[in-house]
Amino acid sequence: MSETIGQRPWMTAPETVAVFDALEAAGGADCARFVGGCVRNTLVGRPVDDLDIATTLSPERVTTALKAAGLKAVPTGVEHGTVTAVCGGKPFEITTLRRDVATDGRRAVVAFTTDWAEDARRRDFTLNALYARRDGSLLDPTGHGVADARAGRIIFVGEAEQRVREDYLRILRFFRFFAWFGSGPADAAALAACETLRGELRTLSAERVSKELLKLLAAPDPRGAVALMARTGVLGEVMPGPVDLDRFNGVVAIEEDQLFEADSVLRLAALLPDDQVGALKFAERLRLPNAERDRIAAALAQTPAFKSWMSPREIRRALYRLGAQAFRDRAKLAWARAGRTATTPQWRGMIALGEGWSAPAFPLTxxxxxxxxxxxxxxxxxxxxxxxxxxxxxxxxxxxxxxxxxxxxxxxxxxx
Structure with a gap:
C-alpha cells in the first residue's frame, strides 16, 4: 500500500481545485502534484502556509492553461520554470519539472523535463523531494523522504558535497531545516560538506544570506542548529567576530519558558556584542532593512543599564526614553545575560509593565x-x-x- 497524507482541506479548497482542474485540462490526469513544504509539513503535523505545485507542463503551457480557465498567471520566474497562479486571491507557485544543466554555487541553468525522479534528484533534502497527488497519495522518488521526514533526519539528496557545490546557500538551508525539523544527531556527511565549503558563503549575495539566517533564527528552538554552526565554523563565516552564544541561548530559553513569540531579530541581536557601531556595520553588510538595522542597534545600547530591581518609576523613565520596542528588547537581553534565576518574576513584571503603560504627552509646546x-x-x-x-x-x-x-x-x- 502506498504512503498517503490523505485529502486535506487545503487540497480540496475551491481555489486549489480550480488550479488543478486547469492544469489537468491541458496535460491530463497526474500532470501536476503538490511538492515541497505543504507535503512535508502535512506529513510531520506542521501547519501548511504555501502551496507549491510541480508539473510536467512547460511554463508556456501552464500560462496558457491558467488563462484558458480564467485564472491569473504571473511569470514570477519563467526562466527557471515558475509561474504563479492566483485564484481567489490565493497564490500557487507552479514549477515545471527540471534538471540542472550547469551550476556555479550561486545560480543554475536548468532544462525542463517530464521525469519526476530527475526533478527530485536536483532538490536539496530528501524530506523536500516529496510529491503528493490530489488524492493525497505520495511519490517519494529518493525512497527515503517519507522516513527521513518522520524521523527528523535532514539528509541531502544524493552526495552531500555535490548538492552544496550546486548552491552554497544550501549550507545555511541545512542548518535552517535542522532547526525546524531536525531530531537527534545531525547527519555527519552533511556537516562535513558544510564545514568544508563554508568559505563559499562569502560568494553569495548579502540578501540571500540574511533572509536564510533570519528564517533559521525564527525556529521555535534553534539553539542546537546554531551550536552546530559555531562548531563547524559556519557561524563565523556569517557573523565574523565574537558572538554571544550564552546570551542567545538565554533569550531562546526565556521565550520558550515565558511563552513569548519567537523573535528572530532579537535573537540575532543577542548573538552580537554590545557594540552599536559594530552592530550597524554588521546589519549594513547583511543589507538588513532599515527598521531591523535600527532595532538591533537600539537593543544593544549600553545606557540606561537594565537591572531586575528597577523601580516602576525607573521603568517608566526608560520606556519613555527608549520606546516600547527597544525597552522590551533591552529588558529581554538583560534578563538573558542575568540568567534564569529567582529574579524571573521581576523581569516578567518589568516587561508586563512596559506592555501596559502608555507614555503621556509632554504638556508644553x-x-x-x-x-x-x-x-x-x-x-x-x-x-x-x-x-x-x-x-x-x-x-x-x-x-x-x-x-x-x-x-x-x-x-x-x-x-x-
Missing part, C-alpha cells in the same frame, strides 16, 4: 515657551528639553499648571 518670554530661536528647544527632563524626573506629572510654573521659573532664570 514651543508656543508656551515663547509666551513665557523666551525669544524665538535655539533657546526655545533648549528650554523645552530642560523642562521635559524635569517632567520625566517628576514621573510625568499630570499637572500642566505645575509645568507652566516651572517654565516661568526657568525662563526668568535665563539670561538672553
Amino acid at each position: 514651543g508656543e508656551d515657551v515663547i509666551a513665557a518670554g523666551v525669544p524665538k530661536g535655539p533657546l526655545v528647544g533648549q528650554v523645552l528639553r530642560e523642562l521635559e527632563d524635569w517632567w520625566i524626573d517628576h514621573d510625568f506629572i499630570d499637572d500642566k499648571l505645575s509645568a507652566v510654573e516651572k517654565l516661568k521659573a526657568v525662563a526668568q532664570g535665563m539670561a538672553y
